[in-house]
Amino acid sequence: MLFQLLGPLEAQAPGGPSLAIKPGKPTTVLAALLLDRGRWVGVDKLIDATWHDRAAPASAAGNLKSYICGLRRALPETRIESRPGAYRVHVARGEVDIDHADAASAEARRALRDGEFERAAEVLVDALDLWRGRPFEGLRTPEASVEIARLDRLHAQLREDLAEAQHRAGRDLEAITLLHGLLDEDPLREHAWAKLIQVLTKTGRRGEALAAYRRARSVIVRELGVEPGAALAGAHHDALRGCA
Known part of the structure; x- marks a missing residue:
């Protein structure tokens, strides 16, 4: 079941x-x-x-x-x-779609570390297909809110990992589209901004990369009151130099 x-x-x-x-x-x-x-x-x-x-x-x-x-x-x-x-x-391990999503996240991370980028992308697409809407729809308890927040973070991380897999597999346009969508929903994901800037720089879209950094910095400073972290600053530096 x-x-x-x-x-x-x-x-x-x-x-x-x-x-x-x-x-x-x-x-x-x-x-x-x-x-x-x-x-x-x-x-x-x-x-x-x-x-x-x-x-x-x-x-x-x-x-x-x-x-x-x-x-x-x-x-x-x-x-x-x-x-x-x-x-x-009573539910056995693997009888809940959440278990499959958690396992897929770990499997995809291993595939990325091993250089199996197309395999990682395949696993991540299958995992993302498990989402059909809001997790635990209709359940409004403090415990449910904690798990829903975790699953929202997992869903975003799976998309970010998929963009990484697509980029490493040479599918940069797919990665750019995915990252734009993710950042439109959550503009405070610094690592996703850094990856977007890296991919835009690599594909010769330096102007877009620099514009992305300006947008990212504006949001982060306004919302968090801090300057971008090392990863985002490094991606910006590479974009200024025109390398990735």
Whole structure:
């Protein structure tokens, strides 16, 4: 079974269609269990996650039991275990798309270190394809916010690594396009600015490289109150000299 959390929650049996999990609160309950997969999650915590936007009704505990029963019927195996005051979901390593994304990031980094740039790009494209929207959609707990922020950072890092792989493989135009998109979303990524300036300089687009540095420095000084770091300053120096 594969649980897909990098977007609207879905569960899929191997080689089969997506399972029918009711949207709304049942999906939120399953997302909360999967966030703490393998660990016991207290009833109170599940109730808080399910009724995050308002006070829980007096019937919340009973409703939660109904949602759990529905989830047990939807899942093809005995996945959800209970004990007094808590539930947990059993998930093996690799049965969640997040696990695949984390593993792909590590594999791509190894491929980059080993000079296998096309292999790294292939792995990274497959990893990025796992994202179908906002992770843990509908779950609004402090713990979920922490994991969502981590996954947002991972998503950006995968794109930055893909640009590096494309550049090293000689696919500079693809790398430039990807870096522009990433920086439009997050203009404080200094390493991405440095890489963009390096690739623009290498491809003979020195004027664009210098313009990119001016934009990067303006954003960093305005937002952070500091001058660019060593990597970005070094890329600027190389662009001034016309080398990469």
